Amino acid sequence: MAEQTCPVRNTVIYLSEQICSGTLTDPKGRRISEQILQLTEEIAEGAAGPEHLSAIDSLIEEYFYTQSPVQNQETGKTLKEILDAHREVFISHIETKNCPSHDCGKLAPSPCQMACPAGIDIPTYLSLIAEGKDAQAIEVIRRDNPLPWVCGLICTKPCEMMCVRARIDTPISIKFLKAFAAERAMSDRAYKNPEKKADNGKKVCVIGAGPGGISAAYYLALMGYGVRVIESLPVPGGMMMVGIPRYRLPREVIDREVAMIEELGVEFSYNTVFGKDVTFEALKKEGIDAFFIAIGAHKAWDLGIKGEKEFPRVIEAVKFLKDVALGEHHVPGKHVVVIGGGNVAIDAARTSIRLGAEAVTIAYRRSRTQMPADIEEVEQAEEEGIEFSFLTIPKEIVGENDVITGLDCIKAELIKKQGSDRLAPVPILGKDFIIKADAVISAIGQYVDDEGMQAFDNMNWSRRGTIEVNHASMETTMPGVFAAGDAVSGPATVIEAIGGGKRAAESIDRYLNNIPQPRMPKIPVRHTTEPPKEMSASRKMTLKHPEMSMLSVDRRRTMFQQVELGYDEASVRREASRCLRCDICRRCGKCVEICRDKMGIDALKLGYMDFDEPSETDFRATGEKCITCGACAANCENNAIVIEEKDGQRMLKLCGTILNKQDIQYCEECNAILPSIEYMQFISQKTENIGKVTENRCLCNNCQRKLSAKMTVLMPPVNRT
Amino acid sequence: MQFQRGDKIEVYKKSMDEAWESYMDDFIGLHGFITDPDTTINDPDALIRVSLVGKGTHRLPQDALRLIP
Numbered sequence: 129m130a131e132q133t134c135p136v137r138n139t140v141i142y143l144s145e146q147i148c149s150g151t152l153t154d155p156k157g158r159r160i161s162e163q164i165l166q167l168t169e170e171i172a173e174g175a176a177g178p179e180h181l182s183a184i185d186s187l188i189e190e191y192f193y194t195q196s197p198v199q200n201q202e203t204g205k206t207l208k209e210i211l212d213a214h215r216e217v218f219i220s221h222i223e224t225k226n227c228p229s230h231d232c233g234k235l236a237p238s239p240c241q242m243a244c245p246a247g248i249d250i251p252t253y254l255s256l257i258a259e260g261k262d263a264q265a266i267e268v269i270r271r272d273n274p275l276p277w278v279c280g281l282i283c284t285k286p287c288e289m290m291c292v293r294a295r296i297d298t299p300i301s302i303k304f305l306k307a308f309a310a311e312r313a314m315s316d317r318a319y320k321n322p323e324k325k326a327d328n329g330k331k332v333c334v335i336g337a338g339p340g341g342i343s344a345a346y347y348l349a350l351m352g353y354g355v356r357v358i359e360s361l362p363v364p365g366g367m368m369m370v371g372i373p374r375y376r377l378p379r380e381v382i383d384r385e386v387a388m389i390e391e392l393g394v395e396f397s398y399n400t401v402f403g404k405d406v407t408f409e410a411l412k413k414e415g416i417d418a419f420f421i422a423i424g425a426h427k428a429w430d431l432g433i434k435g436e437k438e439f440p441r442v443i444e445a446v447k448f449l450k451d452v453a454l455g456e457h458h459v460p461g462k463h464v465v466v467i468g469g470g471n472v473a474i475d476a477a478r479t480s481i482r483l484g485a486e487a488v489t490i491a492y493r494r495s496r497t498q499m500p501a502d503i504e505e506v507e508q509a510e511e512e513g514i515e516f517s518f519l520t521i522p523k524e525i526v527g528e529n530d531v532i533t534g535l536d537c538i539k540a541e542l543i544k545k546q547g548s549d550r551l552a553p554v555p556i557l558g559k560d561f562i563i564k565a566d567a568v569i570s571a572i573g574q575y576v577d578d579e580g581m582q583a584f585d586n587m588n589w590s591r592r593g594t595i596e597v598n599h600a601s602m603e604t605t606m607p608g609v610f611a612a613g614d615a616v617s618g619p620a621t622v623i624e625a626i627g628g629g630k631r632a633a634e635s636i637d638r639y640l641n642n643i644p645q646p647r648m649p650k651i652p653v654r655h656t657t658e659p660p661k662e663m664s665a666s667r668k669m670t671l672k673h674p675e676m677s678m679l680s681v682d683r684r685r686t687m688f689q690q691v692e693l694g695y696d697e698a699s700v701r702r703e704a705s706r707c708l709r710c711d712i713c714r715r716c717g718k719c720v721e722i723c724r725d726k727m728g729i730d731a732l733k734l735g736y737m738d739f740d741e742p743s744e745t746d747f748r749a750t751g752e753k754c755i756t757c758g759a760c761a762a763n764c765e766n767n768a769i770v771i772e773e774k775d776g777q778r779m780l781k782l783c784g785t786i787l788n789k790q791d792i793q794y795c796e797e798c799n800a801i802l803p804s805i806e807y808m809q810f811i812s813q814k815t816e817n818i819g820k821v822t823e824n825r826c827l828c829n830n831c832q833r834k835l836s837a838k839m840t841v842l843m844p845p846v847n848r849t
Numbered sequence: 850m851q852f853q854r855g856d857k858i859e860v861y862k863k864s865m866d867e868a869w870e871s872y873m874d875d876f877i878g879l880h881g882f883i884t885d886p887d888t889t890i891n892d893p894d895a896l897i898r899v900s901l902v903g904k905g906t907h908r909l910p911q912d913a914l915r916l917i918p
Contacts, residue, residue: 174875225875236903243884243900286884289855290900498853500886550851550893590867592894599870599907617896617908621885624898627906648872651905739902 134231135214136221139168139207146203155326157200160190163643164207166634171218172232173651174225175600179644181218184211237652238710240287240302245627246273246343247652250287250302251711253309255658258704262309263318269306270322272652273626274346274389275339277314277381280307281692282372284502284621292710295736296745298673300707304692308700314384324392325352330640333358333416335402338366339622340422340613342389343629344636348420349392351637356416357394360401362454366424367614368622370450371472373479374688403580418608418636421584421595422629425614427577431467431570435525439532442525445476445571452479459483461567465535466490467522468571469499474506476569477514481685488513489563491520493540493553508691512684517563521555525568534562574619584609594618601645602632610636660709660784665747668785671706674699708736709783713768715739719760719782727759729810732787750787755806756780778804795828802828852897856883858914860901866910868896873909876901880917 143165145151152158164187170176188211191204211218221227240250248269256265269276283303291299313319332348334341337359345355363369365382390396400406402423411419428444436442441461445468448460464480466473469492477488490509492499495518499506510516517537524536539559542551575593586606588596595611597604602612612628614620631649638645677693678684684691695703715737724730731753735743756778758771769782773792780788793802802808805826852858860876863869884906885898896908 175872239900239902242903242905243882245898245906247905284885286898286900286906289884290882498851548893592868592896596867600872620898620908624885648875649905649907651903 134227134229135210135217136168136172136227137231139210140165140172140232142206142210143168152199152203154197154200156193157191157197157203159325160187160200161203163187163641167643169653170646170650171221172227173653174221175646175648175650176222177644177647178222180222181211181215183644236714237654239290239292240710241652241654243286243290244272244652245286245621245624246630247627247650248272248287249652249654249656249711251707251709252654252656252658254300254302254305254704254707255661255709257305257309258661258701258707260701262312263316263320265306265309266313266319267322269309272630273623274343275385275622275626276306277310277385278339278368278377279623279626280304280310281381281690282368282377283623286623292708292715292736293706295742296669296708301673301695301703304676304695305700305704308694308697311694312697319388321388321392322350324350327354328352330354330417331356331415332418332420332636333411334420334422336366336422336424336613336615337361337364337386337396337398338422338424338613338625339368340424340615340625340629340632341366341420342386343626344420344422344610344612344633345394345629346389346392347630347633348636349389349394351633353637355394356411356414357396358400358402358406359396359398362398364396364398366422367426370453371446371475373449373452373475373482375478375482375684375691376475378690401580403583408583417640418610419584420629420632420636421581421604421609421611421615422613422625423576423581423615425574425576425594425619427575428570429573429575431522431572433522433524435527435532436570438530439525439527439568440530441532441567443567443569445472445569446574448476448569449479452483457483459485460569461532461565462486463565464488464567464569465563465565466569466571467535468492468573469494469501470571470573471501471505472574473569473571474501474509474514476571478509478512480567480569481512481514482688485567487515487564489515489517489565491517491522491535491537491563493519493521494551495519495542498551508684511681519553520563521553523560525565526562532566532568533564535565535568536560536562574614576615576618587611592618598645600648601635601638602628603635603639603645608639610639654711657711660712660781661705662781662784662786663705664786665750668706668747671702673706674703709768712766712783714766716765718763718765719769722759722763727757729753729755729757731755732760734782747782747785747787750780751789754780754788755810756788756790756804757807757810773801793826795831796826797831798828800828800830802826851893852883852886852911852914852916854883854886856886857881857917858883858899859917860899860909860913861915862913864910864913866912868908868910869913873907873913876904876907876909877913879904 167180188204188207191200238251253265253268285303287302288299331354334345334357337357348355364386428446464485466477477490480488519540520537521540526536527533538555540553543554545552588605590596595615602610610632612632613625674695679691717737720732723732731750733746733749736745760769761771772779778790778792779786790804860879879901881899881901884900898908900906
């Protein structure tokens, strides 16, 4: 272990090496080490509570059980020594949530990883995809997300929004690269489950087979728990299966990824309603030790307008999408109006078109820029012929004899209400109009259906109608009962539910092993650092974001085939290579400052490093001014910028991008390697006296010094008379 | 305050909302981006998802946030 670095960081490195190297062959010793590592990582991140250190002390004692192998005892002894010598440093980390030497921040995740609610190590898997190692990339993704293929097709991609490459040109297409890798790995039969731990004899019941439930089930199964998933629908996937249409997410994708989880021994009970077909008491009798609730938010809000309850063809979008997903392919009407502005409204409209509706209009009370739906989804809907009626407030559904004839609306304007700087839609008096319709679909949002949840009598509900949890552990107010997904957040995203499910699985494990829970949600962690891919500055600058191949519009208006067809392999490898590797370079800007302010060279045009005011970036510009002095590399704490000498050339590289390349010069006297001519000229200017002596000669420092000394001896003193 | 996806924000004060948990006190003063505004009903009361520099992604009450240029 390194002596100079923070002991907390050292402990993390030591335990990671022990676990990864396979040194700990004893299952109990390995389990103890993993638990201590988890607690130490939280201390390093500032996420630890007051009980963390005492829990580590107790775990260390567990290494020394009767007949414990020597390897365990040695690990325990080493950890004891670290704690004895540096206990106050651990306490300081816990109390101040800070690492005084900043060592604990050196592996800080990249902005894309930080933005991902599941905390996926994106730069690592992108570099693996760039190298064509798709199965390894999937392995990295599944450490934090068991559904890479699903997310590769439908994620809301907050990672791309934070992508640093966007400060230069366009963000990396992270989402589709993930889908490509998953599909390729699945096709190659290289999409494998990690090895699961031996059964620990404990059982967890997961209520709901949506993304949150599936995620928790996967991580619990890997930890050795027996998992039973209760699902009221006849299929797995929850909203992924019955809320997202097949043209965005083919059923086979969900089925294949769920099959991987079944392979781990997770038992799925479909068509089983909790509280009706199976009760809390019965499950407790079955030996369930903990419960995880991930029931989603499937109940639709009412429109609250006249006519809503009178006409049979006023349909809730969630029910409509569910029926279609389960095989009822009936067109809702010839002229369909969808009310709402989110992704569910867009999905209902695009589904109606595919089922044969002649005209579909989305009525939204605000303007286009305020639509919560994804921009791509809105554009694709427009391409398919869906009309939008913005600033439209529905007033009444009109018709005769159970048949709808139209939706009576009133035009709105956006006005700031008193005491608020928020624009609200306000009806304009007299601006009434009717949209022709024979079917109206409401898509104004969903809420959590609490039916059947009465058995969890000590579980609190928030005023928003969601399950109240401690977000650090996802534990409800009822001991042993955890929850995540839309049931906790309200209608949100698949990736957020996946992240919550994983966090809950870790907390259930802690709960059942009497390990203290973290004080705050875990900050994403990086497990490894892939070496960066070497490429020229020109290549790095000129690689362009590929165009997505799309299904023809005619087919999109008639079938449920997948709309986005993905990239070809060459485009995928190129796109992954555009990644700037923000896991290695933390963009502290020290290299730029030193080159510009200390050396006076100003060769690094890396404007993307400035978070608040990014300026122009051009990796190619470095070669014009750089003297390969190495000052930038010498001051880079993360070794992101380095000087390398290879094959007669000296290269300055930033995360693999060659910023400058020069032929190495050799000393004419002794053949020693010289710095660049430009650097020697730079030094000559600073040391003019020596320069005079060695003028026009290519010499190393030693020879310069020797010759200069020799000449000084030979030359007569200047001022001697 | 109405937040849009991609808006740059600061967590500038503690919220009185029941959804504010004690660990969120650590976030006061931090900057970040809105990654998921109130997607369903444009509700000023909804919890919105923000990615905070150095602290990951969290759902926070809107009254604790303000836009920064």
